[in-house]
Amino acid sequence: MESKEVVKLLGFWVSQSSMRVEWALRLKGVEYEYIEEDIFNKSPLLLELNPVHKKVPVLIHGEKVILESFVILEYIDETWKQYPILPQDPYDRAMARFWAKFAEEKFLDNAFKAMCTQGVQKEGYLKQAKEYLEKIEEVLIKGKSKFFGGENIGYLDIVLGVISYWLPLWEVVGCMKIVDPIQFPSTTLWMENFRNHPVIKDKLPPRDKMVVYYQWRSKEIGARMASARKS
The missing domain is CATH 3.40.30.10 (Glutaredoxin)
Incomplete structure (x- = not known):
């Protein structure tokens, strides 16, 4: 009920x-x-x-x-049982949780740090981010469906939804490129599908305001990271 x-x-x-x-x-x-x-x-x-x-x-x-x-x-x-988000099969559910944790702690963390840093350090984070994205791309290719959750948005799509809207903005702020459409065609298509879903596109932060926020945030965090390396 x-x-x-x-x-x-x-x-x-x-x-x-x-x-x-x-x-x-x-x-x-x-x-x-x-x-x-x-x-x-x-x-x-x-x-x-x-x-x-x-x-x-x-x-x-x-x-x-x-x-x-x-x-x-x-x-x-x-x-709320309507519109199930997590897979019903225990193995598929476990895999969704695994890839969600992987994306959050590995891919997104390195992509964000790449936006905040410069020089050799930035190159290192970019390299790591792209290597992790290759793993995510493989999961999409194996699924061969519109979303990670099949034909409907599921748990893993929601977790990785950041890639569809935040990541392109991080690329602009950090003057970098992570999601190359030629290298990552499945991820690129998924990003478009997710971002254009009616529920998603009606609930996204204003892009211009986000650019200003992340320009300020990246400088602040970058300075903090640089200071930590020196100490």
């Missing part, structure tokens, strides 16, 4: 993790109240609900509080 408890989401407008949760809720047709957080001036509510990590997203479902985007996605899928 579908839960009727009030759903609220604390997020940040440019947060990939927050956006994943919104995509999942929208795909399932779950009504929710969105509460915008300033992650640089955290509210008492955020600090109360997530005292350990002090981060968004935070999902509030009635009296329950759920943290961490991957955990929240699974909670949403198990709570």
Whole structure:
């Protein structure tokens, strides 16, 4: 039976993790109240609900509080059964979780660091990012379907959705190229399919505002990384 408890989401407008949760809720047709957080001036509510990590997203479902985007996605899928996100087969479900973790901790981490750095260090992160993307490309080729989840957007598509919109912007800000259409044709096609899905394209941050944000953020993080190397 579908839960009727009030759903609220604390997020940040440019947060990939927050956006994943919104995509999942929208795909399932779950009504929710969105509460915008300033992650640089955290509210008492955020600090109360997530005292350990002090981060968004935070999902509030009635009296329950759920943290961490991957955990929240699974909670949403198990709570609202319409439009299943995770694969039904245990092995396929395990593989979706594996590739989600791989993409987050390996590919996206290196792509983001490449945007923030220069010189030899940037080249190293770019090389790693492209090598990891080759693995993701292989998964898409094996599936030979519109999305990782088949003909419908699934868990892995939601996690990797960052690639379709955030990554091209990181490439612009970082003056770099990771997703070459010739080298990664399946990823390029998937990016277009995902970005143009009605639920997704109606819920994307404004690009111009994102460019300004990541130009500032990349300089700040780049300086911090450079300082850490010297110390």
